[in-house]
Amino acid sequence: MDYLSYSKNYLMNTYGQFPVVFTHGKGCKLYDTEEKEYLDLTSGIGVSSLGYGNEEWIKAVTDQAKNLAHISNIFLNIPELTLAKKLTEASGMSKVFFGNSGAEANEGSIKLARKYSYLKYGKGRSTILTLNKSFHGRTITTLKATGQEKFHKYFDPFTEGFKYTDVDVKSLEAAIDPTVCAIMMEAIQGEGGVYPLPKEFIDKVFEISKKKDILVIFDEVQCGMGRTGKLFGYMNYGVEPDIVSTAKGLAGGLPIGAVLCNKKLENTFVPGDHGSTFGGNPISTAGANCVVDTLKKPGFLDDVAKKGAFIKNFFKKASSKNVLEIRGIGLMLGIQLNSEKSSEVQKKALENGILVLTAGSSVVRLLPPLVISEQELESVLSSLVKIIDEI
Ligand SMILES: Cc1ncc(COP(=O)(O)O)c(C=O)c1O
Structure with a gap:
């Protein structure tokens, strides 16, 4: 052929x-x-x-395929519920939302941060600050979230409300203004050239964010799920973000994405705010349960x-x-x-x-x-x- x-x-x-x-x-x-x-x-x-x-992953996925391949999110399924418990417990985060990809996880993270800010501070405090050399996905919003000019061509109009900073404390301080509701970053910038963020920079982000009630989002799509020798890349820095996006390695070869949030944000979304037809799909989440179990092996x-x-x-x-x-x-x-x-x-x-x-x-x-x-x-x-x- x-x-x-x-x-x-x-x-x-x-x-x-x-x-x-x-x-x-x-x-x-x-x-x-x-x-x-x-x-x-x-x-x-x-x-x-x-x-x-x-073998373990194949068994988990094929057994699940035989039992139930899909059920809508107006009902519950066991692999999704099990994964939600395992992932939140392993990460110390409070709640999780499941989608299908990294870009979709980042979209969810951005929506969650904006809604939190809207409820607390009203309309207009909606800017997401991201880093130059970052990569956050290929949708119209996540392209704009990506801090690389070459991605901001051809597809106008992009989603509004993004600003960028260099990985540098002065540039960070200059970029913070009263409209910023969240800072989103990869602990290790992957597509941008494999650059782990310096610890001093991350510490400064947390210092400023705490002072100004700005949310910290880690995009763990590439560096998460055990890739760095910790469950998530940010765990190498001893910090605790508000929101975490993950995808890629989560299900070991099946489409999945997830948004994790801490206690502060656990009640921000209510029914009708967000959703995804295939989110929490039983087969993908069965694969993900196997991945999480493997990462947890001593x-x-x-x-x-x-x-x-x-x-x-x-x-x-x-x-x-x-x-x-x-x-x-x-x-x-x-x-x-x-x-x-x-x-x-x-x-x-x-x-x-x-x-x-x-x-x-x-x-x-x-x-x-x-x-x-x-x-x-x-x-x-x-x-x-x-x-x-x-x-
Ligand atoms: C850090 C990061 N975020 C988001 C994405 C987008 O993920 P997806 O292709 O699953 O939408 C990628 C993909 O390379 C990535 O590396």
Whole structure:
């Protein structure tokens, strides 16, 4: 079957896609239509955190599919309720709303923050402050929330009420005005180049927010669900946000998104304020229960942190002439090249059976499945360093 022509003829031209069609996977390995094997360091952009073909996850999802695939939100279902309990308990947050994607979770977070502010301060205090280099999604609102000018073209008019600050205390202080109701940020900026936020900056955000009753929203869509060796990326900073958006890795390969809120906001939404047909879908939430149970297994998250340190050490020891630094936390890492050749590395790696991501033109981004072993890492990293050395 000529699938590549199908892609050209029938799919909208929205992604720069490689001419590889994957058919199956096992563990951290993926196989294409030619049965070529690849070692995956991408997890489908932070989604397949348990790898491929995980037996427990398959059982949870298929058992649920056999019993009940969907029921509307005017009724209740067991996997959704179980997940709500597990997620709120594990995070220390109060309540959760389920949707389908990261952008949708951020939309929900923004609505929640604006309603809280409206009820308390009245109309007009609705600005959401976000960070330059951030990424928050592809809907009209979350594109505008994204602090990168290149995303603010073509699709006018965008949703109003966003302001941006550099990751810098002076810029932050200058951006705060009486209309700001919330600050939204990624603990580690993913698409923007894999930049963990400095602790002093986050502390300042919390100091100002506390003083002015501004809500703090963490967009944990990419760096959440165990990716950094903690349940959420912000937990590396010892802070407690008001709202958390999560998605990607939450269900280990099924569409899901979630908005978590603390006690302060638990009664802000009332029936009619928000909803989503597939939100809390039994199959997605069954997959998510399996992911949360796995993250809670003793030592699992510590191992994620250890494997992250292993990768960093590997690159330090290899001291490739083309690598300036490797940054990130846990298994969310960015290899900063000394040239704008991240796409070249990605292409060569693919030819050599290794899947990596980029984050801009000079950063090779790694988001391996959280279950990858040190042995797998050892061999794949040797090949990757060689590829980077040769560009
Ligand atoms: C931090 C962050 N927020 C939001 C999104 C959007 O998520 P989705 O593509 O599931 O809508 C992404 C996707 O890359 C992301 O990395």
